[in-house]
Every structure is written in C-alpha cells, then in structure tokens.
Amino acid sequence: MTYTPLDRPEHVPRVFVEAWNRRDARTLAAIFDEDADFINVVGLWWHDRAAIERAHAYGLAHLFDRSTLRLLRVKVKPLSEDVAVVHARMHLTGQTPVAGIARPQPRTNLFTFVVHRVGEAWRCAAAHNTDVVPGMETNVIDETGRLRAVDYRAAP
Template sequence: MTVLTPADFPRAFADAWHSRDGQRIGALFAKDADFVNVTGLWWRNRADIAQAHDYALKSFFAQTTLKPGVITTRQLGPDHAVVHCRFHLSGQLAPDGAPAGDRVTILVFVLHRTSDGWQAVTAQNTDVVPGKETHLNAGTLKAVDYRDR
C-alpha cells in the first residue's frame, strides 16, 4: 500500500485495520520499526507488529471500527515527518465477549519516505482519559486528576 503524503498515513492505517489483516498493518512499517501500544507492549519489528495486530484484529478487535479524527503533521525535512492522529475506536469486545465501551486514542507515527512511499519507523498509541492528568499506582493503576483536591 503506497502512502503518498504523511497526512494520508492515518487513513491508510485505518484502512489496513478494517481489512482485519495484520500483514497489511505491518506493511505500513519499516522492517526494523517499533510500535508501543496503549498498555506499553512494545513490538520491535514489522513481523511482530503484524503478528500482534493480526491476533487482535481477529479476536477482541474483530468487530471494531477505527475512525481517524484530527490529524497534524510536522515535516522534519523532505524525507521525515511526525504525524499525530486522534482515533475513535468502537466495537471492541471485553474479555467475557460482551461489548466494551468506545475509546479515543492518539497515535503518533514517525515516518520516513522510501521509494515506495511513506513508512512508519515507530508508532506509539495512547488512550485519552478525559478529565485526568496522570496515572497513579496505588495497588491498581488508575487515572487521576490532582486538580480535584
């Protein structure tokens, strides 16, 4: 899949997501790319990125819709860019198979231009937790807002 501009990358990622084929997601990444998911799992090459997404897209993300929202791009020269995209995810299944609530995430992609278009060299996904400032580990990790004190 050829990505013509950095701003096209989030749509290409969502299209690959909707194919339910982890190899299509992997193809968007450089061979030695890495990806950190919302829980801190860190995949360190295209094959691992593809395998992890393939598993998720065929199980708890099998019925999801991933919609890109606000996209910003910052060129770091003619062949490198940083792209941020706010995504809306719906249709995730809970561990018991019940529907889970919708989520909003921000994915950050660092891209480089290749002869085949733009590819990600790294990506990091962060859940958006409205109204919270940080996480607190008091036996159980939970989002908190210190301004409420």
C-alpha cells in the same frame, strides 16, 4: 482491495485505519519499516514488522474482531523533506467483550507516527498509541498495585 496510496505522510494513519477495519494485519504491518518499533496503549513494545503483524493479527482476531476504527484528526509536523512526525486522533468502537464487560465503551486514542520517505512512498519507523482519558491528568499506581487515571485538580 485498494488502499490509499502512501504518497503523503498523512496517509500513513489513513492506511492504518483502512487495514484495521478490513482486519488486514499484513497491510497494516506493511506501512512499517522492517525494523520499526510499535508501542501499544498498555506499553507492549514490538521491535520489527513481523512482530507488529503478529500482534495485530492476534488483536484483530480476538480483541478487536468487531471493532471499527475512525480517523478524527491528523496533524503533520515536517522535520525535513523526507521525515515527519504524524499525530492522529482516532476513535475505536466495538471492542470484543472481556472480563465481564459485555459492551466495552468507545475509546479515543492518539497515535504518534514517525515517518520517512522511501522512494516515492512514506513508511513508518516508529509508532506509539496512547488512550485518551477524558478529564484526567496522569496515571498513578495505588496501594493494591492497580494503575488508575487521576486528576490532581479534583483530588481532595
């Protein structure tokens, strides 16, 4: 399989998406430094490439085995010639059914990748994935301990 070359910062999220859609956790993890950090949408935090690969291999086999990830928008903020922050908006469809939810609906997420040049290639030192919750401003934990997205503007 051929992948987009990692010769530009904006190619990091592109290769992430290509590897995701091919269920290729090894290539997905290979865009990360050995000691990279990855925080997923619920705050699980992996501290190295091997943990990132294990987590994604499990996720792509069980949680997202029918999913498609689509890259919607990429914005690069160079911090120096060799360091950049890359934001990428993505759209996920086809998540595996779970907990009585027969057809999980599409989700949009926003990734932040901190990338740096290693020779001629770009690698990721840290990534954070956040779900986009349309119309909401923040999260709160209610009296039962349940985390809920809320909009203070719409609150009575």
